[in-house]
Amino acid sequence: MLESLQLLFEGFAVATTAVNLSYCLIGAIVGTLVGILPGLGPIAGIALLVPVTFGLNPTTALIMLAGIYYGSMYGGSTTSILLNVPGETASVITCIDGYQMAQRGKAGAALALCAIGSFIAGTLAIMGLVFLAPPLAEAALAFGPAEYFSLMVCGFVVLSNVTGTSLLKSLMMAIVGLIIGTVGLDPVTGDARFAFDTAYLLGGIEFVAVAIGLFGIGEILSNVERPQELLRQQVIVPRLKDLYPTLLDLKRSIGAILRGAGIGFGVGLVPGPAPVIATYASYLVEKRTSRHPEEFGKGAVEGVAGPEAANNAACQAAFIPLFVLGIPFAPPTAILLGALLIHGVMPGPMMISERPEVFWGVVASMYIGNFILLLLNLPFVPLFANILRIPKRVLLPLVMLFCITGMYTVNNSIPDIWVMLLFGVIGYTMRKWAYEGAPLLLALVLGPKLEVAFRQALMISHGDFGVFFERPISLTFLVATSLFLFFPLLRGAIRKWRAQQAPR
Amino acid sequence: MKSKRDEVIGGSILFLFGGITAILSLRMPIGDFRAAGTGMFPLILGVLLMVLSGLFVAQRLRDRTVTGAEKKEAETPVSVKQLLMFLGVTMAAVAGFTTMGFPLMSFLLMLLLLRSLGIKGWAFLLSVSLLTAASSYALFVYLLKIPLPKGLVGI
Numbered sequence: 001m002l003e004s005l006q007l008l009f010e011g012f013a014v015a016t017t018a019v020n021l022s023y024c025l026i027g028a029i030v031g032t033l034v035g036i037l038p039g040l041g042p043i044a045g046i047a048l049l050v051p052v053t054f055g056l057n058p059t060t061a062l063i064m065l066a067g068i069y070y071g072s073m074y075g076g077s078t079t080s081i082l083l084n085v086p087g088e089t090a091s092v093i094t095c096i097d098g099y100q101m102a103q104r105g106k107a108g109a110a111l112a113l114c115a116i117g118s119f120i121a122g123t124l125a126i127m128g129l130v131f132l133a134p135p136l137a138e139a140a141l142a143f144g145p146a147e148y149f150s151l152m153v154c155g156f157v158v159l160s161n162v163t164g165t166s167l168l169k170s171l172m173m174a175i176v177g178l179i180i181g182t183v184g185l186d187p188v189t190g191d192a193r194f195a196f197d198t199a200y201l202l203g204g205i206e207f208v209a210v211a212i213g214l215f216g217i218g219e220i221l222s223n224v225e226r227p228q229e230l231l232r233q234q235v236i237v238p239r240l241k242d243l244y245p246t247l248l249d250l251k252r253s254i255g256a257i258l259r260g261a262g263i264g265f266g267v268g269l270v271p272g273p274a275p276v277i278a279t280y281a282s283y284l285v286e287k288r289t290s291r292h293p294e295e296f297g298k299g300a301v302e303g304v305a306g307p308e309a310a311n312n313a314a315c316q317a318a319f320i321p322l323f324v325l326g327i328p329f330a331p332p333t334a335i336l337l338g339a340l341l342i343h344g345v346m347p348g349p350m351m352i353s354e355r356p357e358v359f360w361g362v363v364a365s366m367y368i369g370n371f372i373l374l375l376l377n378l379p380f381v382p383l384f385a386n387i388l389r390i391p392k393r394v395l396l397p398l399v400m401l402f403c404i405t406g407m408y409t410v411n412n413s414i415p416d417i418w419v420m421l422l423f424g425v426i427g428y429t430m431r432k433w434a435y436e437g438a439p440l441l442l443a444l445v446l447g448p449k450l451e452v453a454f455r456q457a458l459m460i461s462h463g464d465f466g467v468f469f470e471r472p473i474s475l476t477f478l479v480a481t482s483l484f485l486f487f488p489l490l491r492g493a494i495r496k497w498r499a500q501q502a503p504r
Numbered sequence: 505m506k507s508k509r510d511e512v513i514g515g516s517i518l519f520l521f522g523g524i525t526a527i528l529s530l531r532m533p534i535g536d537f538r539a540a541g542t543g544m545f546p547l548i549l550g551v552l553l554m555v556l557s558g559l560f561v562a563q564r565l566r567d568r569t570v571t572g573a574e575k576k577e578a579e580t581p582v583s584v585k586q587l588l589m590f591l592g593v594t595m596a597a598v599a600g601f602t603t604m605g606f607p608l609m610s611f612l613l614m615l616l617l618l619r620s621l622g623i624k625g626w627a628f629l630l631s632v633s634l635l636t637a638a639s640s641y642a643l644f645v646y647l648l649k650i651p652l653p654k655g656l657v658g659i
Contacts, residue, residue: 186542225587397617463538
């Protein structure tokens, strides 16, 4: 524990250099804007900014990109409270009581509680990251190809289970992502696959193009087809002097914030869209444990503070599987994995010992980033609220221009833009047909790793599939996978049976 | 839940995609499990996708319940013309990106996209487009030093 603290202090030395502080500030501001602007979530936001980091060293690059991710959690609440429109999915639940508080003239207090809750929960989650990551990394050294394969399969199944409305649809999307990931060179033999004699496809499908296409362009197109969405919306702009919650509000919130932090941290460690699940779980817990459950839905402070704390804690905890195992459990961290690989950093059990400056530098920057976000989100709320007054009809073309330019800068390649637009149309269609993009993107990023682990495990065992079941850690993951796979089927069958048995 | 027709079409497209993947994989060396060839992994994925999508389509064809989602969806006004215009302008801008160069492309893209979304008043359109083109040029080319196509304008 003492060693972790000492290393964390060394991380602060890295994070507090002028360059790193500046990029932490940029990341926090961009993240807040990404969270505020409807139509640009953290996935597209991070993907768009990856090319900007090419000239930076890996630590600085990751400090900025991580700042965008957790900064978007802060920003997302602003639109939920002032507009009743969530800036990103993790802020959907904040709309319920946050907007009601705004209607009652407490918009400033709601925003302040969000910022304070996010700060406390984010800081607590980083402490968890500091003390949990090193021992987990040591434990992960026992992982071989079989364990990695089973863990990734488990991750896909859990993610498919918790995203969207249909397990089957999400699983199909994960397989489509894995297939797209096979385009290019075989990671084991180096032979060409699905390249159709073109040099462009030999390099594989650019994951940034898929990410911006599915989550950025797809969202823009969905907005464009709905004319009524483009109309100017009424924004409640709070005054600076209203930004202070009452002592009673703070007293009621503190328990919710601490519970939200715990829930968020736990959920952040497992596969899935952790910030989203954490907010729902926190809201339910607060509603059930509250002395005033009748206030929920009408502007309960716990209904705002708890979920906002939870989504921030989940977001910070999601860095543990990424750094320790080298396996992202959610699309935003999958983009961060891609960025790390571009910068020549291989996350995994050895990252903490081999690249301590990156790991501890980024962790320390999160403390600083949280503090910056607290300072940013309180006094500048009226300014951010004014950004929301920009009509969507102006905003959507701006985002489109930024997507095209951002995509071009990744490889200076026009075909990448076409791929992005193609996936934009696919993303738009997927939205219409209720297919989830998250499993596809995660599978695309993890596909080559999964294939290598699968083939290596079978090579070691001379083609015996028993290797996946004989090793205890691998077996545990596979048992968990089957539980997640068959539990919904069993639940559905029981519900059907009960419905048939019920008296008519 | 989407309409049954959409679900069946979506599932069928995925079935076809899985089938094509499996067929193309068979043209590559498959090997055995001890030494898997290049085609083994995509073949497994293709077959798995066919099985799952087949199951999905069969499930939907068997499902006789009608949900209110389809009716609600039909009530939501959708502007296909606006969507196609927006997409068409974007595609034209990408096609002419190298020839026109970044400054001209960004100006025209903004101008036409704003127009396609129903913004009227040429003074507003021109000023917003010009301001966006100039500021994005300053950000990407001057500040971030990213080389973007110069094209006709030559800057």
